[in-house]
Amino acid sequence: MNVAPLTELFATESKSLLRFLTCGSVDDGKSTLIGRLLYDTKLLFDDQIATLAKDSRKHGTAGDELDFALLVDGLAAEREQGITIDVAYRFFNTERRKFIVADTPGHEQYTRNMATGASNSDLAVILVDARQGLLTQTRRHSFIVSLLGIRHVVLAVNKIDLVEFSQSRFDNIVADYTKLIAPLGFESFQAVPLSARYGDNIMSRSANTPWYQGPALVEYLENVDVAEKAIARPFRLPVQWVNRPNLDFRGFSGTIVSGSVRPGDSVVVAGSGRTTHVKSIVTRDGDLAEAVAGQAITVTLEDEVDVSRGDILADAVHRPERADQFAAQIIWMHDEPLLPGRPYLIKMGTRTVGATFTEIKHKVDVNTFQQLAAKTLTLNEVGVVNVASRDAVSFDAFGDVPETGAFIVIDRLSNQTVGAGMVQFALRRATNVHWQALDVSKEARATLKHQRPAVLWFTGLSGSGKSTVASLVEKKLYAAGRHTYMLDGDNVRHGLNKDLGFTDVDRVENIRRVAEVARLFVDAGLVVLVSFISPFKADRQMARELLSAGEFIEVFVDTPLEVAEKRDPKGLYKKARQGLLANFTGIDSPYEAPEKPEILLSGGEKSAEELAEQVFNYLSERNYLHSDEDAGDWTI
Amino acid sequence: MPNVSPNRLTHLQRLESESIFILREVAAEFRNPVMLYSIGKDSAVMLHLAMKAFHPSKPPFPLLHVDTTWKFREMIAFRDEMAKTLGFDLLVHTNQEGLAQGINPFDHGSSLYTNVMKTDALKEALTRHGFDAAFGGARRDEEKSRAKERVFSFRTANHGWDPKNQRPELWNLYNARVKPGESIRVFPLSNWTELDIWQYILAERIPIVPLYFAAKRPIVWRDGQMIMVDDARMPLLPGETPELRMIRFRTLGCYPLTAAIDSTAATLEDIVQEMLVARTSERSGRLIDHDDAASMEKKKREGYF
Numbered sequence: 008m009n010v011a012p013l014t015e016l017f018a019t020e021s022k023s024l025l026r027f028l029t030c031g032s033v034d035d036g037k038s039t040l041i042g043r044l045l046y047d048t049k050l051l052f053d054d055q056i057a058t059l060a061k062d063s064r065k066h067g068t069a070g071d072e073l074d075f076a077l078l079v080d081g082l083a084a085e086r087e088q089g090i091t092i093d094v095a096y097r098f099f100n101t102e103r104r105k106f107i108v109a110d111t112p113g114h115e116q117y118t119r120n121m122a123t124g125a126s127n128s129d130l131a132v133i134l135v136d137a138r139q140g141l142l143t144q145t146r147r148h149s150f151i152v153s154l155l156g157i158r159h160v161v162l163a164v165n166k167i168d169l170v171e172f173s174q175s176r177f178d179n180i181v182a183d184y185t186k187l188i189a190p191l192g193f194e195s196f197q198a199v200p201l202s203a204r205y206g207d208n209i210m211s212r213s214a215n216t217p218w219y220q221g222p223a224l225v226e227y228l229e230n231v232d233v234a235e236k237a238i239a240r241p242f243r244l245p246v247q248w249v250n251r252p253n254l255d256f257r258g259f260s261g262t263i264v265s266g267s268v269r270p271g272d273s274v275v276v277a278g279s280g281r282t283t284h285v286k287s288i289v290t291r292d293g294d295l296a297e298a299v300a301g302q303a304i305t306v307t308l309e310d311e312v313d314v315s316r317g318d319i320l321a322d323a324v325h326r327p328e329r330a331d332q333f334a335a336q337i338i339w340m341h342d343e344p345l346l347p348g349r350p351y352l353i354k355m356g357t358r359t360v361g362a363t364f365t366e367i368k369h370k371v372d373v374n375t376f377q378q379l380a381a382k383t384l385t386l387n388e389v390g391v392v393n394v395a396s397r398d399a400v401s402f403d404a405f406g407d408v409p410e411t412g413a414f415i416v417i418d419r420l421s422n423q424t425v426g427a428g429m430v431q432f433a434l435r436r437a438t439n440v441h442w443q444a445l446d447v448s449k450e451a452r453a454t455l456k457h458q459r460p461a462v463l464w465f466t467g468l469s470g471s472g473k474s475t476v477a478s479l480v481e482k483k484l485y486a487a488g489r490h491t492y493m494l495d496g497d498n499v500r501h502g503l504n505k506d507l508g509f510t511d512v513d514r515v516e517n518i519r520r521v522a523e524v525a526r527l528f529v530d531a532g533l534v535v536l537v538s539f540i541s542p543f544k545a546d547r548q549m550a551r552e553l554l555s556a557g558e559f560i561e562v563f564v565d566t567p568l569e570v571a572e573k574r575d576p577k578g579l580y581k582k583a584r585q586g587l588l589a590n591f592t593g594i595d596s597p598y599e600a601p602e603k604p605e606i607l608l609s610g611g612e613k614s615a616e617e618l619a620e621q622v623f624n625y626l627s628e629r630n631y632l633h634s635d636e637d638a639g640d641w642t643i
Numbered sequence: 644m645p646n647v648s649p650n651r652l653t654h655l656q657r658l659e660s661e662s663i664f665i666l667r668e669v670a671a672e673f674r675n676p677v678m679l680y681s682i683g684k685d686s687a688v689m690l691h692l693a694m695k696a697f698h699p700s701k702p703p704f705p706l707l708h709v710d711t712t713w714k715f716r717e718m719i720a721f722r723d724e725m726a727k728t729l730g731f732d733l734l735v736h737t738n739q740e741g742l743a744q745g746i747n748p749f750d751h752g753s754s755l756y757t758n759v760m761k762t763d764a765l766k767e768a769l770t771r772h773g774f775d776a777a778f779g780g781a782r783r784d785e786e787k788s789r790a791k792e793r794v795f796s797f798r799t800a801n802h803g804w805d806p807k808n809q810r811p812e813l814w815n816l817y818n819a820r821v822k823p824g825e826s827i828r829v830f831p832l833s834n835w836t837e838l839d840i841w842q843y844i845l846a847e848r849i850p851i852v853p854l855y856f857a858a859k860r861p862i863v864w865r866d867g868q869m870i871m872v873d874d875a876r877m878p879l880l881p882g883e884t885p886e887l888r889m890i891r892f893r894t895l896g897c898y899p900l901t902a903a904i905d906s907t908a909a910t911l912e913d914i915v916q917e918m919l920v921a922r923t924s925e926r927s928g929r930l931i932d933h934d935d936a937a938s939m940e941k942k943k944r945e946g947y948f
Binding site for chain 2: 098260
């Protein structure tokens with residue numbers, strides 16, 4: 008083995024890496040550009056070129072020539088339709104750098120896939136068609152990549168060959184674009200006139216654009232400095248996994264996302280505020296004297312402090328924020344809109360926690376960047392919201408440390424990722440909102456009443472018999488000497504919730520308030536009967552989670568729609584059928600039936616009295632009607 | 644790779660850290676994960692990364708090898724040796740029904756054979772053990788449908804993949820939530836290229852199956868490809884005699900479906916050097932990929948890795 012190749016070999020190994028995405032409107036030539044990059048950097052193998060030639064004849068749009076777009080559109084549906092649906096990752100390298108390219112879709116409906124590609128990139132190449140100039144998608148993509156934390160952008164003015172390599176055309180587009188991105192605050196910006204199809208200004212400057220003095224695209228990508236200042240920022244290590252092979256070793260494994268650490272450094276456990284010192288930095292290759300942002304390590308600590316997955320080990324002086332309410336930017340990614348008050352999960356760093364959006368402060372019009380009032384965020388909309396998490400979380404502003412300021416939003420029922428969030432600032436410090444520790448507890452109040460407090464949550468269609476059954480149950484409980492309270496649509500909508508209508512947003516808020524009131528009544532030691540249509544699973548789940556285990560009893564009054572409609576005690580179905588009442592559950596708004604209610608009542612078959620008996624028996628059999636003290640009395 | 648320059652990590656260091664992060668996320672978030680171990684170079688790297696990720700603990704999941712019974716003999720010997728040396732819990736699964744029916748790549752064709760002995764076997768093993776996450780060593784640079792796949796790739800209870808409806812995957816915030824029966828295929832090597840794999844094997848001196856190194860081996864020519872005669876089960880055609888030839892493998896699978904290349908690369912350095920001038924892709928030696936244009940996507944939808 009001679010010396011030269013070995014040098015080359017280790018040179019490649021120590022190359023730096025640039026991750027970038029290409030985006031732009033449909034037909035701006037993104038996929039063609041990537042194909043061209045792979046071809047010109049000799050990253051296409053002979054068998055791949057042969058396959059490409061075959062595919063080009065079959066599906067291609069470039070006449071007899073190779074259609075590079077077919078290289079990257081990897082899904083059958085994409086090749087058939089000639090569009091990009093999902094992000095594809097491609098790899099190439101030059102003498103100086105290795106590159107990972109995310110080729111992202113242009114269609115607005117696939118914006119979430121574009122965001123997926125952008126979230127892991129250091130730089131964005133935004134394509135425009137020289138004939139078309141800036142389009143809506145140019146604005147939208149520039150906005151979204153800036154939102155997701157990309158600080159470097161290249162404007163690739165493609166198809167310059169189709170405007171006779173016109174300098175004035177290029178200059179006009181660049182002037183427009185410079186104006187467009189002024190409010191977005193990119194750190195660097197470069198415009199390049201190019202033809203992806205013919206290779207002008209891709210690898211080297213083209214003779215067809217003698218007026219252009221800047222670098223060719225690849226030349227620029229090889230040299231642009233996107234080095235993050237991550238190492239200079241305060242130390243942050245989100246703990247992924249507690250490493251405990253035996254009783255003598257307790258380490259905390261994770262990847263440093265900012266700053267650096269050495270044995271002896273003072274660190275704080277962000278959750279508890281406990282401080283300690285780093286004892287050692289353990290890797291399979293030996294202990295380290297220092298570790299920096301980007302390294303996956305395991306640390307041991309001097310003191311026995313409580314640390315678990317989801318905690319952040321941080322610089323003891325420059326600590327992360329800790330709060331249970333914060334403001335954030337959100338990109339919504341699901342067909343079902345973001346509804347304030349509805350419970351979601353957020354995953355932030357290595358922590359997953361229940362959360363609701365308490366308020367949408369505004370949404371942003373991506374065409375004008377204007378702030379608009381909004382009650383919901385729909386698919387692909389961007390807005391600023393207030394978030395309330397069930398427990399306090401530790402974070403930094405996304406602008407300071409992206410890795411500890413970013414989160415995803417997960418739907419609790421479908422488990423889909425429905426949104427991406429970027430924390431702006433804490434709304435109030437968690438330390439100020441500790442619940443007042445009351446001496447008279449829920450248990451104490453319940454004991455006084457000799458009962459086990461609980462919520463009987465009656466759900467079902469309008470006219471299913473919920474309220475009738477609930478009031479029969481309440482009478483039975485009263486007769487048995489139990490302290491109860493009934494919440495139903497009538498007594499709540501006329502007072503507490505009289506400001507709410509019947510849109511999805513208002514329904515969620517309606518249920519949230521009722522659930523909170525029910526919780527307070529349970530705290531007071533009562534058996535609460537709630538009778539609400541409550542059509543959405545997610546909302547009933549929220550109510551369930553406000554209460555302790557065993558306190559929430561879901562009673563599904565399962566009456567068929569035909570039966571309920573025939574009863575129509577308030578004449579509402581009739582009105583809904585005539586179109587006089589919008590968003591009526593069962594008619595033009597869905598009812599999501601419970602899958603596993605604690606009590607299932609067959610509304611169409613049995614009488615209200617029989618159903619009430621069934622509920623009463625349930626309570627009796629499960630000791631809801633005897634406090635622990637009563638049980639004790641029996642044994643004595 | 645302990646030496647880190649104070650300013651930036653190299654390409655390979657970034658890839659290594661990313662993979663370790665993914666391995667740890669899975670160990671922390673899932674109830675019952677498993678690592679698919681195919682004995683090849685990518686599996687070797689994945690296993691090495693798992694040893695690093697959890698050190699000084701052992702990786703908290705078993706290895707699963709789906710054995711079609713048609714792997715190269717040297718692969719099986721290597722597999723058993725590695726499990727012993729590293730102290731892994733190794734599960735081996737074979738589709739017994741397929742075996743009883745004598746399904747093999749010669750008589751039944753690569754497509755049916757792969758379906759029964761690989762895809763069905765895999766699904767059977769995952770279901771039987773109730774694994775909710777399974778690591779695979781696939782890389783995005785291998786094939787164009789893989790280039791589209793997420794790091795955490797959701798599978799339905801039937802192990803199917805829906806490429807048109809993948810969960811968004813933002814930053815490194817992987818969504819690990821599944822309902823009972825559903826699972827996630829996890830690809831810690833998604834962003835590695837074939838060259839990265841070899842450079843890393845070289846830098847870390849990771850043990851690999853000797854078939855990757857050139858040696859004289861008995862081969863026959865089939866459809867312009869060199870197929871190694873690994874055992875007596877391979878029916879020779881009339882007039883066919885195995886010839887001894889200096890060859891090696893760029894990728895390893897079932898021996899009747901894996902073509903060799905001419906090579907004299909006998910060391911890791913040689914292999915990396917050969918890679919730097921290669922003109923064909925590694926999967927050109929995988930006969931099952933050529934079945935039809937979108938064959939990999941089709942297989943993946945059906946539950947193949």
